[in-house]
Every structure is written in structure tokens, then in C-alpha cells.
Amino acid sequence: MKQAILLHNPGAGDEDHVKSDLVKEIEHGGFGCVYFSVKKDDSWKEQLDQADFAVVAGGDGTIRRVVKELVQRNALAKKIPIAILPMGTANNLSKTLCIDSQLEQRVHIENWKKSKKQRFDLGVIKNADTTDFFMESAGYGLFPNLMQQMDSVDKSKAKTAKDELKLALQVLQELTLHAEANHYALKADGKTYEGKCLLLEVMNIQSIGPNLVLSPEASTADGLFNVVYVDESQRQAFAAYLQKLIDGDHDAVFAYQSFEAKELLIDCESVHMHLDDELILPLKNPLSLEVRENVLEFLTTQEQDANSNR
Template identity: 30%
Template sequence: MKIILLYNPNAGTEDFDLAEVIGSLERQGARVVAQNTKEEGFEDIFKLNYDLVLIAGGDGTVEKILLELHDSKVPISLLPAGNANNIAGSLGIAGFYPDTVKNFQQENFQKLSVGVFETEGEKGRFIEGVGWGLFTALLQQIERGEKEESPNGDKVDFGSKHLRKLPKELPAQDYEIEIDGKDYSGSYLWIEVMNTRQLGPQLVLAKEADHSDEYLDVMLVKEEQLKELQDFLKAHEKEEVASPFETIKAKKVKVKTHLPFHVDDSVVEHKSLYEGTPQVKIKLQKHQLTLLNTDPKSFKKN
């Protein structure tokens, strides 16, 4: 069995030991080729023949590789080694690798849908979600250098702390929204079109989301729900709590607005303000990725 191990040497946790992981995989009988994802041209590794891709890193690394492999039929395993680890958390994947080969041989897999967004000037994919309002505003502040990062490097703590302050500063905005042909236009503080259960500083925004189904989950927070939003964000600083806002199952979402939006952890500005209001179309691609379950409790019994 041939495994490509992609790793981020700058991941946010000290628990990842590259030599230990490689040694464990080789003792299981695998042949391993390790590749630093920070090296230019790392994608050339995919020209090799392989049976499994193992991604070790935080959400940024995981997203980058999953989107690179968006049409791949080869199974993928995750070894979460970041701060938030939203993708692994949403999928119920633990940082467990000693039984990777056994896991692969037993075909203990799950499916992961990949999202697609399209504007007049751009088209791309996402893993976690696309949204407007609160989380986009936080990402913009970080990009502009308005927020100093946490001195201990804890991005979850940093994100939770600053996100809680935003509802007081951020006015509601008007959006034209169509979900599977039904009009949901209105004034909102926060809009998230989720593929996974959580994003950002481990915010569980779509607790009923199923990453393997054919639906996205849309969260719409109205202006009159400000107090409820503030209470949720305040509670989240202390412990993991699920969003109190209901989500809408959707196959196709259209949002019209001139405002910037986020795609996973990146901010996207409309490239051209053409005639009329810019529109963003969001859906899931047909092909799903195959991921290994790595929780020991999930192994199939022969």
C-alpha cells in the first residue's frame, strides 16, 4: 500500500511528530512518501501512483488539499494538527493513525461533498461554507491588521473573543436571497451557507448538517435576532454550544449583493460591479470525496 503524506510544518499544534507518523505507517506495512505542503510545486507529488492521501495540518492545509483533489477517487485520510480543526470535527474524525492500513483494508469510508460558488467574474469551490456579514467582517479586520493575534497563538480563542464584539458594530444589510426557487430576501446580520457543521473558531452553525448528503444548510440571522446572536457568541467563548438559529436545507442558493463574502477562511470581493446587483450562485458538485474514518470506535467488524 502506497501512502502520500502531506504535512504542514507550521501547523498550530505540537502534537504532530512527522517521524513518528511515518514510522507507524511503515510498521503497518505501508510505503510512505512525505511532502511538505509549504514547498513550491508540492502538487507534483500527485503524479505518482498512490492508494491513499494522508493530510496532516489545520483547516487551511486540509482545505487546500481537498480542493486540489476535488475530483479524485482515491481515499483521503485526515490527521488534524491545527487549532480549530473544523473539518475533522464536523466529520467526526479523530487524530488517530496507528490503524490506518487496517482502516483502509476494511473500507471504513465516509463521503464528503464539495461546494461550488460562481459569480460573474469568478468560480471556485469550498469545503466549509460561504457567507456574508459577521464572519466575513472578522476576516476583513484580520486581513487589514486591525486585530492583533492572540499572544499564545490560539486562533479559536482569538476568533471567539473578537467575533463576540462585532454584532454591536455591524449593521444589518439587505440581501436578495433565493433558496431552491423560494424568496428569502430581507435584512440580515449574518448569512452562512454551510457544507459542514462548523467553521471559524469552532462555531457549530449547522448542527444538523450532513456532509455526505446532497444538501447545503443555510443559516439566516435577522436584525431582530441580535440579542439571541449576542447570547450565543458570549456562551461560545466559554464552551462549545450549537447555534440556536434554524437552518434551511438547500440544493441551490442565489445571493444578490455588492458586499464581499467569505469562502471558507478567505474573503472574496466582487471583481466587477456590472449592471445590476452582483449575484453569487452556490451549490454542491456531483462528485463526492472518499474519506477514511479514523475513530477506533468506527471500525467495521468482520
């Protein structure tokens, strides 16, 4: 019997109920299971080597927290795959891995026995002072601004995850109309890109933020970043596109400027930056970014489809 370590990020008041249900479902699915709340303490880190795979029950931020521990472990430590029970608001990582957040948890658990290990690359970002990693994206401009705004916006009328995602799109659209554009210079594969942008994202997955698909062709295992940017000249067109999404037009498209790269140097004057869902002060320029291949493995039942989120 394979042993799972269940790492759960409980919401207010739901831990005992969800813990009992999840453990029961996982054991009913034919797996051993030990439960840890990642909010309580870090004791789960000492138990990873005892498990055959880790189950992360939470959103993108919880997955990053677990991955951070796996990345920092000694090279001789046991490498274990990750299964996701998506419980976040956006679940962008799950979407890229073709893990449907609308399915019942029981169905996800049943699928683990027929799942495959999906290789997953990480982005490494560094300068003379700092080295860090990202799973989803790193970028400047609108998205770190959005993260900052969403910390203070009134969410009392957003009763569901769908409502909260729509609210985030509305805030992003307002930011697009008024945000200052930032000068950037990129060097990748012998080419130089330079201009003033509203948004600059180095993508490792397909969508970020309020499920906004920036790079539908992105793969987590191709050894490449998808670099996506919106120039200042595209401000009105991008705002109009966001409004269509807010209005429910799921067929709306936008002509993002993009290219692929395995390594790149970035110099950007933005006062805001993010790594995945963490808002940080910009690192000292220039920044070096590179793909580290096959660092992680996720359990999935579907092959990534580059057109699935178009």
C-alpha cells in the same frame, strides 16, 4: 501494501522532527509512505497517481489546498481518497467527519485499515465571470469580518489552540454588537428570502470559524446545503449567546434561521465574503450556488452523527 503520499504543512522549525515521526508511524502501521512538505513546492502534485491514498497532516486550509488540486485534475486521473491527521487550530472539517483531533496520530493510522470511504459533496459558486468551489462554507458578514480582524489581532497571550479559539469568539462577539447589517435576497426551491442580516452562511459542514456550530444537522453527502442566517433583529440575542460560549457554557443554544437547498441564487450587498478560510472580494451579484455530489472521498471510521456537535 497500500502506498500513502503524506502531505504535511509544517510549523516553524518542526518539519524534520514531525516528518521523521509521521513517516515512521505510517510505515509501522503497514503502509508505504512518501513525504512532501506542501509549503516547499508543488512537486507532490506529480506524485498523486502513484499513491493509493493521500494523507493530509495539517488544518482545514491545508486540506483545501490538496482538494483544490484533486478537483482541478483531469477527469481521467486516478481518484484517491484522503485521510486526515488533524493538526490545525479549529479542525472544523475533521469534526464534521468524526475525526477526533485529540487522538494520538498512531491511533488515526491504525484506524485507516478499518476505515470506510465517506462521500463528500462540494459547493460550486459562480457568476458570469468566475467559478470556484468550497468544502466548508461560503458566506457574508460576520465571518469574513472575523477573518479580517484575526489577521491583525494580538495573539501573543493565546498559548494554546483553545486560547486562540476563545479569542476568536471574543472578537466575533464584539463584531456582532457593532457590525453593519447587509441587505440580502435569496432564491431557493421556488421560495424567496429577503431582509438585513449580520451573518449569512451557505454551509456544507457543521461548524466554521472558532468551532461555532451553525448547522448541526449538516451532512457532507446528502446533496444539500444548509443555509444559515442571523437577522439584524437577532443582534443582541446572538451576542448574548456568544458570551455564554466564551464563559464556557457548552449547553448554550441559539435559534439560527435556516433552510436546506440544492441550488440557490444570492444577492448580497456585503463588502466582505469568504470561501472556506479564504477572504475574497465579493463576486459580482447575483451568485449561483449548487451542490456537486460525491466529488471526494475521505477515510473515516465513524458515520456522521447529525447530533454529535449539538
